[in-house]
Amino acid sequence: MAEPARQSDSAAIELSNQSSPTAASSASSPTTMIEAVGLSKFYGPFAAARDVSFSVKKGELVAFLGPNGAGKSTTMKMLTGYIAPSEGYARIAGHNMMDDRIAGSRRLGYLPENGPLYPEMTPMGMLEFFADARGLPLGTKKDQIDKVIEICDLSSVIYKPISKLSKGFKQRVGMSQALLHEPDVLILDEPTAGLDPNQIRGVRRTMRKLSETKTILLSTHILQEVEAMADRVILINEGRKVYDGDVDGLRETGHGDVNEAFHELTGHSEI
Numbered sequence: 001m002a003e004p005a006r007q008s009d010s011a012a013i014e015l016s017n018q019s020s021p022t023a024a025s026s027a028s029s030p031t032t033m034i035e036a037v038g039l040s041k042f043y044g045p046f047a048a049a050r051d052v053s054f055s056v057k058k059g060e061l062v063a064f065l066g067p068n069g070a071g072k073s074t075t076m077k078m079l080t081g082y083i084a085p086s087e088g089y090a091r092i093a094g095h096n097m098m099d100d101r102i103a104g105s106r107r108l109g110y111l112p113e114n115g116p117l118y119p120e121m122t123p124m125g126m127l128e129f130f131a132d133a134r135g136l137p138l139g140t141k142k143d144q145i146d147k148v149i150e151i152c153d154l155s156s157v158i159y160k161p162i163s164k165l166s167k168g169f170k171q172r173v174g175m176s177q178a179l180l181h182e183p184d185v186l187i188l189d190e191p192t193a194g195l196d197p198n199q200i201r202g203v204r205r206t207m208r209k210l211s212e213t214k215t216i217l218l219s220t221h222i223l224q225e226v227e228a229m230a231d232r233v234i235l236i237n238e239g240r241k242v243y244d245g246d247v248d249g250l251r252e253t254g255h256g257d258v259n260e261a262f263h264e265l266t267g268h269s270e271i
């Protein structure tokens, strides 16, 4: 379990102020795999994320929690280098994701919010495409593809167009793409969104298995998800980090009830 480093809003701001957003070359701990340092994203005057700082150590499984529109996807896109931060910077396995994105991406598997694109491709076609794009050596390409087909249980749909697959299979195809190059860091944006209870069980099982060897940050707005899987919770609301600590600490904040804690910390947003 992560130490109960519960952090108030002001403490969160204090933490980010200690690190200069321009200090991209400063050394990070070798065990720190995901780092957000003062990340903000502005769309005109609107802040989708504001001064978000945290780090995830090797082997942790951290839930990134928040109500709809809190800024989870925006922060994840900045962490993965898909969008540029307005302020701050992100590092994956020590690589700054603006200056050194290719090196960081080799260590990173990313499941975007809406699963895989390329609806006209089959899962096999898509995996071959990504294997080539990622430069997997010919000698290991087939083995790697076979391995993710097995992990994600895709063999029954491997030659069907992705557009014809159920939501659950689409998510698994997205996951297979994220795992293909054997990254040691996974950033997964709502991996259980829209799945039925059996599919959710399957994804949780896969997550637990993967967390034995990988560092995982997964976003969700489902509280049971957090209690079922995570070592630690980072909660954001209206673009700001409002809690960073373990599930027990979150429960205490809500007087024994994580739902209550969520309600208090997110300004009484309805979920």
Ligand SMILES: Nc1ncnc2c1ncn2[C@@H]1O[C@H](COP(=O)(O)OP(=O)(O)OP(=O)(O)O)[C@@H](O)[C@H]1O
Binding pocket: 043, 047, 048, 066, 067, 068, 069, 070, 071, 072, 073, 074, 075, 113, 221
């Ligand atoms: N390109 C954009 N232009 C303007 N506003 C944006 C853009 N992208 C996101 N936003 C806004 O930023 C806020 C945060 O969005 P984001 O998708 O990061 O939230 P989220 O926590 O992932 O929500 P959800 O759980 O609904 O996916 C929302 O109000 C959203 O409308």
